[in-house]
Amino acid sequence: MDIPYPDGHGPDEAPVPHALLAPVLGFLGTWNGRGQGGYPTLAGDFRYAQEVTFSHDGRPFLRYEARAWLLDGDGAPLRPAARESGWWRLQPDGRVEALITQPTGIAEIAVGQAADGAVDLSTHDVALTPTAKDVTATRRRYTLTDDTLTFVHDLAAVGQPLQHHLSATLHRKR
Numbered sequence: 001m002d003i004p005y006p007d008g009h010g011p012d013e014a015p016v017p018h019a020l021l022a023p024v025l026g027f028l029g030t031w032n033g034r035g036q037g038g039y040p041t042l043a044g045d046f047r048y049a050q051e052v053t054f055s056h057d058g059r060p061f062l063r064y065e066a067r068a069w070l071l072d073g074d075g076a077p078l079r080p081a082a083r084e085s086g087w088w089r090l091q092p093d094g095r096v097e098a099l100i101t102q103p104t105g106i107a108e109i110a111v112g113q114a115a116d117g118a119v120d121l122s123t124h125d126v127a128l129t130p131t132a133k134d135v136t137a138t139r140r141r142y143t144l145t146d147d148t149l150t151f152v153h154d155l156a157a158v159g160q161p162l163q164h165h166l167s168a169t170l171h172r173k174r
């Protein structure tokens with residue numbers, strides 16, 4: 001049986017996006033590209049590739065899905081890295097409430113604002129499974145310029161204050 005309510009991946013595709021999605025319509029679709037990251041507790045910096053998809057079913061939230069994999073010095077895939085999925089709930093005035101979970105045992109609730117092609121989300125709450133790394137906060141900033149999505153991720157974890165973990169530049173895939 002086919003799902004009678006398929007997700008839309010673009011502003012001009014069915015279903016018609018909910019009016020509250022107006023500040024994030026430019027995010028709809030699939031993006032991929034490369035990034036780099038590091039953290040003071042890690043031996044060195046790393047390079048990675050990532051694919052991110054935002055879709056909707058006509059209601060005032062986005063479905064968010066992201067997969068990353070590490071790259072070697074020649075840009076070849078090294079191993080799977082972070083995966084996340086979640087929901088960005090759009091509220092009046094571009095306010096965003098996001099729920100994001102990771103297979104590493106981390107569930108984040110983030111709140112923030114969508115405006116002028118940018119979304120800025122900061123941790124409201126984090127829940128951890130018993131064996132998860134001690135993540136206390138994140139800040140995620142997404143900026144859209146034409147067909148480029150830049151992403152910066154700050155992390156407070158394992159006793160370290162909030163600071164840079166990742167930055168990436170993604171391009172529209174379809």
Ligand code: HEM
Pocket residue numbers: 037039041042046048050068069070081082106133134135138155157158165166
């Ligand atoms: C594109 C996405 C991401 C990539 C490529 C990435 C990459 C990495 C890498 C390579 C490490 C070193 C350990 C390892 O090799 O697995 C690491 C550690 C870590 N990452 Fe990420 N990460 C990503 C997203 C995230 C997110 C979203 C969070 C939390 C919300 C996070 C939290 C951590 C933590 C807590 C550590 C462990 C630090 C430590 O124990 O010293 N990462 N990450």
